[in-house]
Amino acid sequence: MLSYCEVALPVPLDHTFTYGIRLGQSPKRGARVIVPFRNEKLIGVVTALEAKASPDFEVRYLETVLDEEPLLSEHLLELGAWAAQYYLAPLGEVLRAMLPLTAEVRRTVYYRITGLGRDVLAKAMEGDEGGSQPFRKEREKDGARASTGHGGSSI
Numbered sequence: 001m002l003s004y005c006e007v008a009l010p011v012p013l014d015h016t017f018t019y020g021i022r023l024g025q026s027p028k029r030g031a032r033v034i035v036p037f038r039n040e041k042l043i044g045v046v047t048a049l050e051a052k053a054s055p056d057f058e059v060r061y062l063e064t065v066l067d068e069e070p071l072l073s074e075h076l077l078e079l080g081a082w083a084a085q086y087y088l089a090p091l092g093e094v095l096r097a098m099l100p101l102t103a104e105v106r107r108t109v110y111y112r113i114t115g116l117g118r119d120v121l122a123k124a125m126e127g128d129e130g131g132s133q134p135f136r137k138e139r140e141k142d143g144a145r146a147s148t149g150h151g152g153s154s155i
Helices: 074-086 091-098 115-125 133-148
Strands: 003-008 017-021 032-037 040-051
Touching: 003 032, 003 091, 017 032, 040 074, 040 091, 074 091
Parallel strands: none
Antiparallel strands: 003 017, 003 040, 032 040
């Protein structure tokens, strides 16, 4: 039988979202999970297990369970629910604010130089007197900007 859980997401909406739990996944109340939401994936906090879903419910599944043990205890979940109700704030945003910043998953961007870029850099590093054509033009533009005090050309 398919089981469901309720997940609070850091979105400006006043309710939790129901997700299916795949075989082998064992989320716990207070643990972080990654779930599909619209066209992206968000990190949310499990607020309830054994949730019920209507028969015509289109099931979306948890992508990943991030924590083996809950980051938020029962007491902190109750405090978050109280704060959300008292301050009329979305539960997902309150729970996210209760987590340390290190709990955020950050995306790392890597840059790689292309073959053409490597060749141009190698020529520039060889001590080419005038520099390569693109570098010389950029240096001339920078010199013109510096001499006029603004981004235009000197007159």
